Amino acid sequence: MDGSQFPAGYDPRAFPAVAVTVDVVALTIRQGALQVLLVERGEQPYAGRWALPGGFIRPGEDLPEAAARELAEETGLTPRAHIEQLASYGAPERDPRMRIVSVSYLAFAPDLPDPRPGTDAADAAWHRADRLPELAFDHGRILGHGLERARDKLEYTPLATTFVGETFTISELRGVYEAVWGLPLHAGNFHRKVLSVPGFVESTGETTESGGARGGPRARLYRAGDAKLLHPALLRPAREEEVR
Amino acid sequence: MDGSQFPAGYDPRAFPAVAVTVDVVALTIRQGALQVLLVERGEQPYAGRWALPGGFIRPGEDLPEAAARELAEETGLTPRAHIEQLASYGAPERDPRMRIVSVSYLAFAPDLPDPRPGTDAADAAWHRADRLPELAFDHGRILGHGLERARDKLEYTPLATTFVGETFTISELRGVYEAVWGLPLHAGNFHRKVLSVPGFVESTGETTESGGARGGPRARLYRAGDAKLLHPALLRPAREEEVR
DNA sequence: CCAATAGTGTCTTTCAGACATTATTGA
DNA sequence: TCAATAATGTCTGAAAGACACTATTGG
Numbered sequence: 043m044d045g046s047q048f049p050a051g052y053d054p055r056a057f058p059a060v061a062v063t064v065d066v067v068a069l070t071i072r073q074g075a076l077q078v079l080l081v082e083r084g085e086q087p088y089a090g091r092w093a094l095p096g097g098f099i100r101p102g103e104d105l106p107e108a109a110a111r112e113l114a115e116e117t118g119l120t121p122r123a124h125i126e127q128l129a130s131y132g133a134p135e136r137d138p139r140m141r142i143v144s145v146s147y148l149a150f151a152p153d154l155p156d157p158r159p160g161t162d163a164a165d166a167a168w169h170r171a172d173r174l175p176e177l178a179f180d181h182g183r184i185l186g187h188g189l190e191r192a193r194d195k196l197e198y199t200p201l202a203t204t205f206v207g208e209t210f211t212i213s214e215l216r217g218v219y220e221a222v223w224g225l226p227l228h229a230g231n232f233h234r235k236v237l238s239v240p241g242f243v244e245s246t247g248e249t250t251e252s253g254g255a256r257g258g259p260r261a262r263l264y265r266a267g268d269a270k271l272l273h274p275a276l277l278r279p280a281r282e283e284e285v286r
Numbered sequence: 287m288d289g290s291q292f293p294a295g296y297d298p299r300a301f302p303a304v305a306v307t308v309d310v311v312a313l314t315i316r317q318g319a320l321q322v323l324l325v326e327r328g329e330q331p332y333a334g335r336w337a338l339p340g341g342f343i344r345p346g347e348d349l350p351e352a353a354a355r356e357l358a359e360e361t362g363l364t365p366r367a368h369i370e371q372l373a374s375y376g377a378p379e380r381d382p383r384m385r386i387v388s389v390s391y392l393a394f395a396p397d398l399p400d401p402r403p404g405t406d407a408a409d410a411a412w413h414r415a416d417r418l419p420e421l422a423f424d425h426g427r428i429l430g431h432g433l434e435r436a437r438d439k440l441e442y443t444p445l446a447t448t449f450v451g452e453t454f455t456i457s458e459l460r461g462v463y464e465a466v467w468g469l470p471l472h473a474g475n476f477h478r479k480v481l482s483v484p485g486f487v488e489s490t491g492e493t494t495e496s497g498g499a500r501g502g503p504r505a506r507l508y509r510a511g512d513a514k515l516l517h518p519a520l521l522r523p524a525r526e527e528e529v530r
Numbered sequence: 531c532c533a534a535t536a537g538t539g540t541c542t543t544t545c546a547g548a549c550a551t552t553a554t555t556g557a
Numbered sequence: 558t559c560a561a562t563a564a565t566g567t568c569t570g571a572a573a574g575a576c577a578c579t580a581t582t583g584g
Contacts, residue, residue: 230536
């Protein structure tokens with residue numbers, strides 16, 4: 043009820059301060075692999091360990107705004123980056139210094155430039171999602187949730203198109219699915235499937251300048267369509283282990 | 287990065303206090319309809335308006351713990367209530383008194399008793415989800431997200447079984463889907479479909495004591511199976527409006 | 531020419547949805 | 558006897574997945 047009435051002894055203004063941070067799981071595709079933006083901590087605790095980019099919310103700043111700002115501070119730009127809320131974490135001991143509640147965000151963007159470390163970090167770099175170092179705080183868990191969410195959203199939203207350029211080939215789009223899911227997909231079936239989903243992609247009428255690096259015909263170019271949901275969805279093969 | 291280093295002027299301990307609350311969207315099914323637990327505010331702002339149950343997190347208390355406590359304080363019990371995090375809301379002006387970030391939770395439970403208002407609320411009651419009053423703060427939006435999430439989760443998880451008793455008939459289960467989705471479903475197809483999903487329900491071998499109120503054979507009784515995900519999912523009819 | 535890739539066609543299986551049918555109960 | 562409901566059967570169409578095939582390019 044948002045502090046309608048403060049039960050005796052629970053006026054928040056009398057509490058030890060709670061701080062709120064946003065932490066961003068920023069994903070991109072580089073060299074055909076899914077990569078995550080991490081910053082190296084310069085101070086204690088966890089000095090020298092990698093962590094998610096993030097920081098405290100500022101007065102007057104909404105949560106998504108704070109997430110976009112933190113991302114911009116680390117990467118230099120927030121071009122057509124899609125950003126959405128992930129989850130919040132507030133275990134009392136998750137930060138040894140004080141009570142901190144973190145609201146995490148998920149960001150996707152096409153092939154981003156190398157990050158320039160913000161003023162507060164020792165270093166910043168992209169890391170392959172399949173070869174991650176151990177992270178500070180509970181950031182490993184947060185990152186895990188972010189990857190899971192991204193994999194799910196590829197199934198029923200056109201999210202994959204935010205990982206590619208303005209125009210793209212069906213093969214490039216397939217490369218996104220393969221990188222995020224970590225699975226090889228059947229080229230022919232994928233192709234037919236994508237074109238059959240209304241509003242997923244629309245043809246530009248153009249083709250690539252030349253064929254593939256190792257031969258093959260020129261591919262047609264597409265741009266993202268106007269669909270907000272994929273119908274029918276592109277389901278990845280059922281993972282029996284996750285069902286029970 | 288969780289306050290690794292505090293950029294000049296941004297030490298959170300120097301900030302005007304931020305308070306963190308949890309707000310709970312508690313759902314149950316009563317009289318065949320989906321209902322939401324609301325409390326009537328006793329104080330300003332929004333005195334007399336209905337709001338979601340919730341309150342400030344306490345020192346040493348994790349977020350889900352706080353949500354369970356708030357729910358228990360309003361309903362008297364948290365029996366087999368399923369509880370999961372929904373989203374967080376932190377717009378600077380969402381509470382006129384101070385900066386409050388709210389972490390919302392979604393709770394489902396079978397036919398719960400009438401709530402007894404907590405010490406801090408004027409009243410507490412179940413409200414039909416299809417006839418809601420205007421709510422305090424941004425709680426209308428939070429509640430909307432909660433309902434949306436519940437409708438989605440019925441599709442691919444066995445969540446519906448948390449709305450019924452230990453054992454139940456297929457018709458009762460269908461009643462849950464119809465109440466949450468607000469749609470009539472085809473009895474025969476639903477029946478066959480539910481039994482075809484591995485691990486969704488398992489037979490008890492028993493039947494109801496008597497037939498339906500208006501006649502009909504005795505129905506077989508089932509209990510929840512061990513599936514965590516429904517495969518294949520029970521998709522509700524595609525809503526074209528939501529696709530674009 | 532050969533290997534690689536783009537794009538299409540075909541077949542099988544699975545599943546959703548419409549509908550019919552049988553059996554069992556209460557009123 | 559009649560109406561309502563449980564449970565099952567049948568049919569059609571959509572879609573996924575396996576696989577084959579053609580066409581076009583680079584080397």
